[in-house]
Amino acid sequence: MAERESVDTLLSQGGENISDHLELLALMGADFASTRDLETTLANAVDRITRYLDAAGGALFLLDASGGKLRCHACSGATEISGMVIDSDTGIVGRCVQENLGEIVRDVSKDPSFHGGVDAETGFTTRSILCAPMSVKGESIGAIELVNKVGGDGLFAPSDLSVLQGLSSSAALAIVNARQAEALVEQERVKRELELAAEIQRSLLPEIRPEPFPIHGINIPARTVSGDFFDFFEMEDGTICFNLGDVSGKGMNAALLMAKTASLYRCLGKTITSPGKLLGIINREICETSTRGMFVTMVGGHFDPSSGIVRLANAGHEPPLYRDRDGTYTALEAELPPLGIMPMAGPEEDFPETEISLEGGTLYIFTDGVTEGYIDGDETLEVAGLKAMLDANADMPAADRLNAVISRIRKTDRALRDDLTLLAINDAGPARQAVGVGLLRINFRSVASELKSVRKAVKGALEKEGCPASLCADLVLVIDEACQNIIRHAYKGNAEGEITLELRLDGDDLVVLLRDFAETVDVSKIKPRDLEDVRPGGLGTHLIREIMDEVEFAPPPGKSGNLLRMSKTLERGKLDEA
Secondary structure, three states, X not given: OHHHHHHHHHHHOOOOXXXXXXXXXXXXXXXXXXXXXXXXXXXXXXXXXXXXXXXXXXXXXXXXXXXXXXEEEEEEEOOOOXXXXXXXXXXXXXXXXXXXXXXXXXXXXXXXXXXXXHHHHHOOOOOOEEEEEEEEOOEEEEEEEEEEEOOOXXXXXXXHHHHHHHHHHHHHHHHHHHHHHHHHHHHHHHHHHHHHHHHHHHHHOOOOOOOOOOEEEEEEOOOOOOOEEEEEEEOOOOOEEEEEEEEOOOHHHHHHHHHHHHHHHHHHHOOOOOHHHHHHHHHHHHHHHOOXXXXXXXXXXXXXXXXXXXXXXXXXXXXXXXXXXXXXXXXOOOOEOOEOOOOOOOOOOOOOEEEEEOOOOEEEEXXXXXXXXXXXXXXXXXXXXXXXXXXXXXXXXXXXXXXXXXXXXXXXXXOOOOOEEEEEEEOOHHHHOXXXXXXXXXXXXXXXXXXXXXXXXXXXHHHHOOOOHHHHHHHHHHHHHHHHHHHHHHOOOOOOOEEEEEEEEEOOEEEEEEXXXXXXXXXXXXXXOOOOOOOOOOHHHHHHHHHOOEEEEEOOHHHOOEEEEEEEEOOHHHHHHO
């Protein structure tokens, strides 16, 4: 209340000295600093200025975002014109804004720029005008206009213009600061929402699976949110459903369409095993609901680890690259345009499918952000550069190959021009040389405590096939000894190693495949010790070769690690009698 009284006192005194002017400036500044309600504060400021300079009325005009219109945001006095909009070059207030220059018009009837529209609408008679621009750093954002001096000779004095110019400058600075503060608040809100959207997007990506899982992917957004995506998940029959896509455009719209497409594929892909049919259904949905001409390039498919066969469909995406074991590449071109471009000819029409047997090779799927990524100056990676990098790192695990490509692109100082997304489908190849029926496939860490569950799983799988108890015990012993050798000698006690065990029945032969990812061993040094040499160690290899019919090291997939293949011929008669 004390502040209000001091203001009223100041206004009633008419403000005839510099201290009065400074006090009004201070009061207006405090008003602007203490509230976020800019419109109310502007109205209070205009009212104070109008009363302080003894005017019959006052109005504050601001330029709109285009700069072509002036809108009255606040007024005081005899007429109410808040909300009125005029062209930015109309009237004396328009001239003041355009020229960024204050002026006194003592008789408006003699000024051709005077706009009499307000008088015609309100019945008010304007005789004189005092107008000052609101500008910051030479840029005008509007003006304050006062009409008809009250008292005295009814004319505004040069001192009035000086005061109004000071007050207008103060108001302009407060408005700009308020706008910047509002923009910062909005920017922070948008940032938080984008970070939340990015977190949700990351949750849609599949979990990283360690070797020897055959599919690995990576996604690096160019901005906070990404228009790229990939996914893979295992089906009940042991096959793996996968996809990779790229939404046109960037920003939140692309991110929303990405989330929708990825969710549709995962949901429908659990029951629809045909990639072509699945893409056809998603295409129809996107054609019906997408806006602003957005579309999605996408590759979707199924991989059968037991056969190494991939079935895929390509909707206008970059051609995936199949690299065979010899290092030869084959590009798998798209036959139809992206999803969302056009509906299929019929409601039941599907995208064409391609089937390829990887045979120990790797299928790479990627977005154009990879091949168009900068590597040196304006030089981009291109498909040839991608192939060269994959060749150079062919002996690495699949996940490391993808990271090597990403690291090369991100090594430059330039910002990413697009999202980076890659997917690798790595075939076990030689580990499937025993064709036939799969009995057991398990992955476990290279620690001795894991072997108890391994022995139990092997025994259960053999007993289920009717294997005689004595033979079953021998085979469990052999597999246990081979696993211990891998833990002790290949991994040298490293508990972070991975081992894959697979049992397959090929006719009358039981085939045991043991795969590790340690350093490749020197096979020539792995020999059974002479039984007459009585000392600890070395008998495990002898035991393995005594019980099994065949024991050999096969070339491992990916040219790293070791693959032990053992086989034992089973007598069908004994199995049937058991």
